[in-house]
């Protein structure tokens with residue numbers, strides 16, 4: 001027996017993209033069903049939130065170990081309690097999941113638990129996760145927000161030893177040694193986490209620099225700090241299965257793959273390309289009433305906050321509004337390595353035209369000194385002719401938070417002089433940006 005339900009909009013996937021879209025539409029009076037396999041998606045369950053929860057403990061541990069004595073705190077017998085860290089990870093996820101469920105319900109959207117498969121372009125069949133009665137749901141509009149899964153590395157099968165970002169979070173004990181294949185964002189965050197907890201970490205990157213897309217000075221600074229932390233860095237690395245056997249655990253972090261297998265997209269006539277569901281700048285697929293957002297698409301960004309924004313943009317289109325496409329926004333990139341990285345706009349490597357460049361070290365910043373922070377810098381890149389700010393790159397204390405005002409500067413095409421018009425208090429970390437602007441030449 002199946003039940004049949006009809007909605008204005010059906011959203012498949014309850015990560016940041018799907019939930020943002022559902023809440024926006026429902027709060028504007030649209031009748032919305034949100035099909036949820038796991039509320040919060042990758043971000044809440046295996047990505048943004050659990051990694052940052054564990055990293056926060058690691059950062060505190062590093063501060064106590066490195067700076068305790070400097071700060072005048074005598075601490076003895078400091079040790080890591082991994083099971084307790086695990087419990088806290090679960091507690092934070094559960095608390096945020098409850099808040100998310102509440103806010104989706106408050107908006108008026110209906111959450112239906114299960115996995116959706118297209119029957120035709122207006123209809124899906126939803127199979128409950130734990131068995132039971134299937135439901136047929138039809139809707140005028142459908143939004144696909146099914147996210148991504150870890151990309152497999154050719155020749156490496158998932159096993160007890162060879163694991164993804166999901167299993168590494170759930171390890172019952174810390175490994176004695178860890179090989180991380182992939183020196184991108186996920187790789188450097190996990191390297192920071194486990195090296196900070198005392199695990200012997202080897203980080204292997206196939207390209208010539210860690211974080212291949214980052215500004216070269218930022219990547220070099222991270223490498224310097226990682227080396228000091230005794231992380232073994234292999235660049236231009238080709239890791240064989242035999243190499244991998246020498247490690248207790250091997251994390252494969254070589255990118256993500258659009259999660260579309262379970263959808264039966266052919267039944268809906270939705271087209272994909274090699275990187276995911278093909279969309280235009282407003283999230284429209286080739287089928288007029290079907291949209292896609294977030295990691296499952298061939299879009300440029302694979303981030304929680306860009307998925308969320310894409311969800312709202314699609315909702316605005318469905319409501320007949322006139323949304324601003326994501327490519328008109330300036331998107332800050334934040335990397336939660338220890339220390340953090342925040343970037344927006346152009347990197348020096350690859351930027352065209354004549355540039356003005358200004359740098360300022362955290363070691364010269366009063367607040368950083370107060371916090372016993374010693375690493376990193378801010379780097380501002382401006383156009384020589386127009387003096388407009390083209391890029392800002394920070395590595396060091398609270399860089400992920402500090403980048404926000406630079407994103408505003410790049411988005412609004414501010415000149416160096418415009419940016420300097422905003423006074424910073426004293427002593428604060430953001431004074432580092434003032435210094436970098438003043439040093440631009």
Ligand SMILES: Cc1cc2nc3c(=O)[nH]c(=O)nc-3n(C[C@H](O)[C@H](O)[C@H](O)COP(=O)(O)OP(=O)(O)OC[C@H]3O[C@@H](n4cnc5c(N)ncnc54)[C@H](O)[C@@H]3O)c2cc1C
Pocket residue numbers: 012013014015016017018035036037038039040041042043044046047048049051052114115116117145146147148165186259262263293294295296302303304305306307336
């Ligand atoms: C280790 C790690 C750390 C990260 N850290 C950050 C960070 O700090 N900041 C940041 O911005 N981004 C971070 N990301 C990226 C971020 O998690 C993703 O970009 C974001 O989750 C994408 O959101 P989404 O809505 O597109 O999909 P997802 O969050 O992946 O959600 C999609 C959901 O749909 C479900 N689904 C799939 N198929 C179906 C189906 N047929 N029916 C029903 N449901 C289905 C999936 O199981 C999933 O639950 C991180 C990623 C990883 C792997």
